[in-house]
Amino acid sequence: MSFPTVPLRAIAACAVLAGALLSGPALAAGEPLVVYTARKYQLVDQLFQEYAKEQGIEVKSVTDDGAPLIQRLKAEGPNSPADVFITVDAGDLWRATQAGLLQPIRSAALESAIPAHLRDPEGHWFGLAVRARTIAYATGRVKPAELSTYAALAEPRWKGKLCLRSGKAVYNQSLVAMFINDMGEAATEKMVRGWIANLATEPFANDTLMLKAMAAGQCDVGITNSYYLGRLQHEQKDFPVQIFWADQAGKGTHVNISGGGVTKHAKNRAEAIRFLEWLASPAIQQRFAGSNFEFPANANVEPLPEVVAWGSFKPNTVNVGLIGKTQPQAVMLIDRAGWR
Amino acid sequence: MDAASARAGPASVAILVALPMAAVVAAIVQGALGAEPALWDHLREYVLARVAANTLVLAVGVVAVATLDYAGIVPTALRAWLGNDLWLPPIRSAGGVVAVIGIALYPYVYLMARGAFLTHGARVLESAQSLGLGPWQGLFRVAIPLARPWLAGGMALVAMEALADFGAVSVFNYDTFTTAIYESWYGLFSVETALLLALVLLSFVALALAAERLARGRRRYTAADAGARAPLRLALPGFRGWLATAFAGGVFAVAFVLPAVALARWATAVAPFDLDGRYVAYVLRTLALAGMAALACLALAVALGYATRKPSAGRLAHAAARFATLGYAVPGTVLAVGVVTALGAFDSAWRAHLGGDGLWLSGTVLALLFGYVARFLAVAYGPIQGGFSRIRPSLEEAARSLGLATRELISRLHLPLLGAGIGTALLLVFVDVMKEMPITLMTRPFGWDTLAVRVFEMTAEGEWERAALPSLAIVAAGLLPVALLTWRMERAARAA
Numbered sequence: 001m002s003f004p005t006v007p008l009r010a011i012a013a014c015a016v017l018a019g020a021l022l023s024g025p026a027l028a029a030g031e032p033l034v035v036y037t038a039r040k041y042q043l044v045d046q047l048f049q050e051y052a053k054e055q056g057i058e059v060k061s062v063t064d065d066g067a068p069l070i071q072r073l074k075a076e077g078p079n080s081p082a083d084v085f086i087t088v089d090a091g092d093l094w095r096a097t098q099a100g101l102l103q104p105i106r107s108a109a110l111e112s113a114i115p116a117h118l119r120d121p122e123g124h125w126f127g128l129a130v131r132a133r134t135i136a137y138a139t140g141r142v143k144p145a146e147l148s149t150y151a152a153l154a155e156p157r158w159k160g161k162l163c164l165r166s167g168k169a170v171y172n173q174s175l176v177a178m179f180i181n182d183m184g185e186a187a188t189e190k191m192v193r194g195w196i197a198n199l200a201t202e203p204f205a206n207d208t209l210m211l212k213a214m215a216a217g218q219c220d221v222g223i224t225n226s227y228y229l230g231r232l233q234h235e236q237k238d239f240p241v242q243i244f245w246a247d248q249a250g251k252g253t254h255v256n257i258s259g260g261g262v263t264k265h266a267k268n269r270a271e272a273i274r275f276l277e278w279l280a281s282p283a284i285q286q287r288f289a290g291s292n293f294e295f296p297a298n299a300n301v302e303p304l305p306e307v308v309a310w311g312s313f314k315p316n317t318v319n320v321g322l323i324g325k326t327q328p329q330a331v332m333l334i335d336r337a338g339w340r
Numbered sequence: 341m342d343a344a345s346a347r348a349g350p351a352s353v354a355i356l357v358a359l360p361m362a363a364v365v366a367a368i369v370q371g372a373l374g375a376e377p378a379l380w381d382h383l384r385e386y387v388l389a390r391v392a393a394n395t396l397v398l399a400v401g402v403v404a405v406a407t408l409d410y411a412g413i414v415p416t417a418l419r420a421w422l423g424n425d426l427w428l429p430p431i432r433s434a435g436g437v438v439a440v441i442g443i444a445l446y447p448y449v450y451l452m453a454r455g456a457f458l459t460h461g462a463r464v465l466e467s468a469q470s471l472g473l474g475p476w477q478g479l480f481r482v483a484i485p486l487a488r489p490w491l492a493g494g495m496a497l498v499a500m501e502a503l504a505d506f507g508a509v510s511v512f513n514y515d516t517f518t519t520a521i522y523e524s525w526y527g528l529f530s531v532e533t534a535l536l537l538a539l540v541l542l543s544f545v546a547l548a549l550a551a552e553r554l555a556r557g558r559r560r561y562t563a564a565d566a567g568a569r570a571p572l573r574l575a576l577p578g579f580r581g582w583l584a585t586a587f588a589g590g591v592f593a594v595a596f597v598l599p600a601v602a603l604a605r606w607a608t609a610v611a612p613f614d615l616d617g618r619y620v621a622y623v624l625r626t627l628a629l630a631g632m633a634a635l636a637c638l639a640l641a642v643a644l645g646y647a648t649r650k651p652s653a654g655r656l657a658h659a660a661a662r663f664a665t666l667g668y669a670v671p672g673t674v675l676a677v678g679v680v681t682a683l684g685a686f687d688s689a690w691r692a693h694l695g696g697d698g699l700w701l702s703g704t705v706l707a708l709l710f711g712y713v714a715r716f717l718a719v720a721y722g723p724i725q726g727g728f729s730r731i732r733p734s735l736e737e738a739a740r741s742l743g744l745a746t747r748e749l750i751s752r753l754h755l756p757l758l759g760a761g762i763g764t765a766l767l768l769v770f771v772d773v774m775k776e777m778p779i780t781l782m783t784r785p786f787g788w789d790t791l792a793v794r795v796f797e798m799t800a801e802g803e804w805e806r807a808a809l810p811s812l813a814i815v816a817a818g819l820l821p822v823a824l825l826t827w828r829m830e831r832a833a834r835a836a
Contacts, residue, residue, distance in 0.1 A: 034786075040797040041789070042806070063789075063797055064781040067526045071677050072782055075684030079691070079699050081786075095529050166513045173527055205511045208802040228802060292801075328379075331527035335386040340513060 032058035033271050036073065037086040038066040039258050043291045044086070051278055057271065066092030073101045078265045083272040086128070086260035089170050091177075093125040093259055094324025102261040105273055113280040113298045117317040118257055127257035127320065128279050129288055130295040132313065133175050134253045135244040136224045138214050147244045150175075150254075153221060154194025162198040163210050163219035167339030171207075171225055175254045176333060177326035181318055182251055185333065192337040203340050208232065214241050230293025230306055245313035252316040256323070257297065347654030353647035354657040357640045358664035360714045363686075364678035365542075365663075368670075371681065372536035379524065379533045387520050394434070395503060395516040395541075401438030402445060402502040403495050437512040441502050443595045448501070448768065449494035452723060455760045456487035459730050475574065489729060492552055493722040500545060500669035500718065507777075517541045518671045531677060538674040545669040549662065600815065606808030614809050622810070623817045626790040629705075629780070630773040631821070633712035634720075637769045638762065640664075640713060641720035646750060649728040665718035672715060672778035679711040680782055703785045711779035716772050720765035727761025728754070763829040770821060774814050791817065 033052075037044055041063050052059040064072070066087040073080050073096070085102065087093050096102050097120065104123040111119075118127030135147055153162055165172060179188040200219035204210040207228040214222055215232075232239045245253050260279070262272040279288055285296040290304045302308065460483065468478040484491070506518045517537060525534035576584050647653060648661045667675055683701045690700050701707050731754065739753045755762070777796050784793070791810040798807035 040801055041794075042797060042801070042803075060786040062784065062786060063793070065526070065800065067531070068673065068676065068778070068782045071531060072680055075680040076699060076702055077684060077688060079687065081699070081703070091529075166510075168510075168513075168519060168523055168527065170526065203513055205513050206802045208804070231803075328528045328530075331523060332382050332386075335382070335523075340515060 030057060031268050031271075032060050033083050033268055033275055034081045035059060035061040035084045035086060035275075036069045036082045036263075037061055037063055037084075037260075038069055038088050038092065039063075039086050044288075046291075047279070047284065047288060051275060055271075055274075059275075070096050070099060070101065073263065074099060080263065080265050081267070082263045083266040083268045084260055084275060085263050086258070088131075088258045089174065089324075090127075090257050090259070090320035091170060091174060091324035091327045093120070093257075093261060094321045094327075096261070097124040097321075101264050103264045103266070103269075105262050105269075105276075107273055107277055109277040110273075110280055113277075113282075113285075113300075115297070115299055115317075117315075117319045118255075118259070118297050120261070120321055121319070125259050125261035125321075126276060126280065127259040127297040128276075128285075129258040129292065130255050130297050130315070131171075131258065132226045132245075132253050132255050132295065132315065133171050133223060134226060134313075135246045136211060136214065136222045136229055136241050137244055138217070138220050139240050139242050141217075141220045144242075144244055147221070147246075149247050149250060150179075150223065151191050151194075153223070154191045154198065156198075158198045158221060160198065160200050161220040162195060163200055163214055163222040164195060164203045164339070165207050165210050165223070166203045166205060167334040167337075169206070170327075171256060172223075172339075173327050173330045173334065174256050174323045175223070176330035177323045178254050178316060178318060180326050180329055180333065181322055182316075185329065189333050189337055192333065192339060196337055196339055211239075211241055215239060226307070226310060227293035230304075234293070234306060243310045245311065247316070248314055251318075252314040255295075255315045255320070257320050258294070259297070346652065347657065350647035350653035350657040351660065353643055354653075354660035354664065357644045357647075357717070358660045360710055361664050361667050361717070363682040364667065364675060364714045367678040367681035367685065368535045368538060368674065371532050371677070372539050374532040375536040376530055376533060379528055379530050380536070383520065383524065383533070383537070387515075387523070391515050391517050391520045394514060395518075397434055398438060398441070398505075398509070398514070398516055399499045399502050401434070402442045403499050433512075434514065437508055437514045440512075441505060441508050442498075443591075444508070445498045445501055446591075446595070448497040448719075448722075449491065451764045451768070452490045452494035452497075452726060453487055455723065455726060455764060456490035457483060458760065460486050489556065490726045492556070493726055496549060496552065497668065497719060497722055499548070503541060503545060503669050504671045506671055506673065521671055521674060525673075535674060535677065538670055542666060542670060546662070546666060600812075603808040603812045603815075606805040607812045610806045610809055614806060619810075619813060622789060622791045622794060623813060625788055626774055626792070626814065626817055627821070629708060629712075629788075629790060630770045630818075632705075633709055633716065633773040634766045634769040636709055636713050637716050637720035638724070638765050640717055641724040641765055642750070642755075642758070642762075644717075644721055645724040645728045646754065648725070649731075650733065661721070665721045667714045668716065668718035670715070672776065673782075675715050676711060676778045676782040679707065679714060679779060683707050683710070683783075703783070705785060705788070707783045708780065708785075708788070711783050712769075712773055712776070715776070715779060716769050719768045719772055723761040723764035723768070724758060727758035731757050760829050763825050767822060767825045771818060774818055 035048065041061075044061070048059045048061055051057075060081075062069075066089060069085065069087075070092065073082060073085065076082075085093075085096060087096070093102070102124040104120075106123055110126050111123075114126050114128075118130065119125065135150070135153070137144070137147060152158075167173070176188060176192060179191065201213070204213065207224045208231075210222050211224060211229055211232055213219060226243055229239070229241060229243060232241070247253055260276055262269060262276070266272050278284060280298055282298060282301050285298040285301040286303070289296040289301075290307075293304060293307055295303050295307065464482060464486065465478050468482040469475075473481060503516075504518060505516075506522065509516050509519060510522075517540075521534045521537045521541075524537060525531050575581070644661050644664060648657050670678075680702065687699050687702050690696075701710070735757075736749065736753065739749055744752065774790075775792050775795075777792050780788075780790055780792055781796060784790075791814045794810035795807045795814070798804070798810070
């Protein structure tokens with residue numbers, strides 16, 4: 001037997017065997033509900049399966065980042081199987097709306113459950129969980145009284161003490177976009193340049209790395225999404241970093257949303273609306289947001305105890321869709337200011 | 341038979357194999373035409389110069405590290421899949437990112453260089469010795485120059501993969517062309533500008549590859565003796581033996597043991613919560629896709645290698661072959677956009693002309709394989725082409741004169757002589773597909789979540805520890821086929 005034939009056969013057998021053994025989920029009666037979701041599997045799958053069981057309908061989902069999912073929807077066009085599109089950023093929802101990939105819906109249940117600044121005025125999308133991006137400080141070295149606003153982090157007193165995540169992170173881009181909307185481009189750029197001048201070290205790839213660096217003493221203050229700290233505090237009760245709600249005397253702390261809408265070419269429109277309403281309902285809201293230490297978008301629902309412990313805060317109530325619109329401008333500002 | 345018709349056959353085969361890549365590139369070009377001038381101006385002013393310099397540093401540095409590592413004769417290729425970028429080194433710098441990607445990618449150079457050294461065989465080195473060259477001189481003045489096309493092939497793969505890397509560079513927050521592509525798409529909301537950037541990157545790669553070819557000139561490399569014995573093992577006495585062991589062991593420790601231990605520690609911490617029956621299906625799907633893609637790439641690479649095995653195949657055939665294998669230098673996510681767009685266009689054309697509804701190709705396993713072939717054909721083609729160029733033309737002439745038809749020629753002469761090249765090609769594609777993310781994510785059908793998809797979902801949420809479990813599962817799932825192939829290759833090498 002010559003050499004190449006054996007591995008060829010082995011690999012072919014492997015492939016065929018594995019293919020044959022794959023068992024897809026059993027088909028339930030009726031059209032399945034198809035969800036394209038940038039909110040990842042570990043945060044949503046359990047709820048999706050619960051809905052499927054409750055409603056006697058199959059829920060199929062596929063995960064990816066928001067931008068590729070938008071591209072997939074575009075390429076599939078009118079024949080896309082997707083009914084619902086869920087993102088982890090208002091910018092992606094805004095962009096999907098611009099590209100004509102979502103359809104406006106009216107739903108009394110959704111409109112009463114979700115505050116106006118967390119949903120599209122025309123009903124293309126609705127916020128389902130709120131992520132606050134605010135100041136984090138090292139408890140041993142900083143007192144809350146020393147903190148006030150995001151802009152104050154640009155003051156010389158924090159020179160060499162500030163840590164930031166990469167300017168390429170969408171959450172930083174949406175924070176900067178909010179400031180461009182609130183105080184104009186020039187003032188925002190001045191503030192961002194001040195932050196960069198205060199950096200203790202190169203920006204980090206993600207919030208978790210940054211928070212760990214703060215705990216390790218590399219820097220004293222930083223800007224983070226609260227849930228990243230929530231996860232770390234959940235693992236280690238005495239994690240030496242704490243949340244400070246920024247801009248409480250001003251316009252409020254920056255929030256972004258994880259939210260969803262019904263796709264333009266949904267085959268199962270009625271079911272898609274019912275599904276979003278179910279996700280926004282009080283009983284589900286706590287778990288939808290709670291799985292990730294976020295705040296429920298439904299204002300009548302309490303967050304997890306660990307999240308409640310950070311105290312309540314005043315959110316900036318500029319419509320989150322406006323932030324998406326300004327995001328490209330924010331990205332360019334970040335490049336100019338040299339925020340790597 | 342006149343020269344023109346002699347070239348028609350190879351050219352049409354090569355062009356046929358290049359079709360998937362052509363469809364993808366057409367989709368990318370069409371998208372790039374829509375790039376907004378204002379965004380392009382912004383990128384040129386604030387972004388391009390820096391990312392171009394960074395990208396160059398990355399490519400050169402990674403090739404250097406990967407090449408310096410190749411001599412490590414570690415008795416196994418098991419670490420080939422170490423493309424995981426989960427190990428977080430303390431140094432977030434150009435040096436750090438170069439070291440990590442270089443260590444992860446050196447098997448490309450190692451496997452191809454090893455194949456070349458084995459074929460040249462003992463006889464060449466013995467001749468060198470008889471001419472008075474010592475072992476070191478033999479290495480630098482005979483073995484390495486003779487291995488040049490294979491070394492260059494491995495280095496080209498490494499450089500292309502480094503250029504297209506997004507995982508490691510984003511962990512290090514090191515800005516390259518790839519991060520600029522992501523910024524344009526995710527941040528500036530312009531997939532068109534992202535595609536344009538990818539085309540610029542692609543043309544740089546094409547230029548670099550053309551330059552290498554030009555430098556190699558008209559020299560031809562064939563094995564002096566196709567059935568050469570493998571070089572005799574040289575027993576290194578005392579101190580030198582320890583030094584060699586330490587070097588090989590060091591590479592093994594840094595490239596495999598260290599990351600594997602880190603992964604295992606994390607994985608055991610999360611396994612009680614995350615490990616369940618679903619993992620059986622993830623592993624099977626991962627193996628199925630990797631196996632099918634490896635076979636598809638191998639088949640096309642052999643067709644391409646056969647068509648272009650002689651210089652007389654003509655320029656068109658060689659150009660088509662180079663084009664077909666460019667996909668490896670395109671960041672996976674850009675290629676995925678091209679794949680999805682091309683398949684979407686095919687589906688709507690199908691509907692328009694043949695009726696029916698729904699999606700024919702989009703969202704099928706075929707779509708995934710199409711994407712894998714467009715991306716990984718280069719990985720299979722490198723070793724196969726190397727193998728073909730070691731088969732002396734006189735052998736083929738002899739076989740022809742004995743009356744062998746083309747089919748028999750391939751199955752009875754070429755395939756057996758390609759030996760180790762086939763193993764290397766299968767191995768590299770298999771491992772690459774197992775850890776591929778962007779194309780799998782964007783084109784997979786429902787229910788086709790693989791281990792790499794799970795890794796993505798965890799890392800995308802910053803949950804590195806939880807990503808260790810599926811990463812380790814990729815390593816474990818790959819062990820069997822990789823071990824089998826390695827064993828076969830060793831045996832074939834010994835038998836030769």
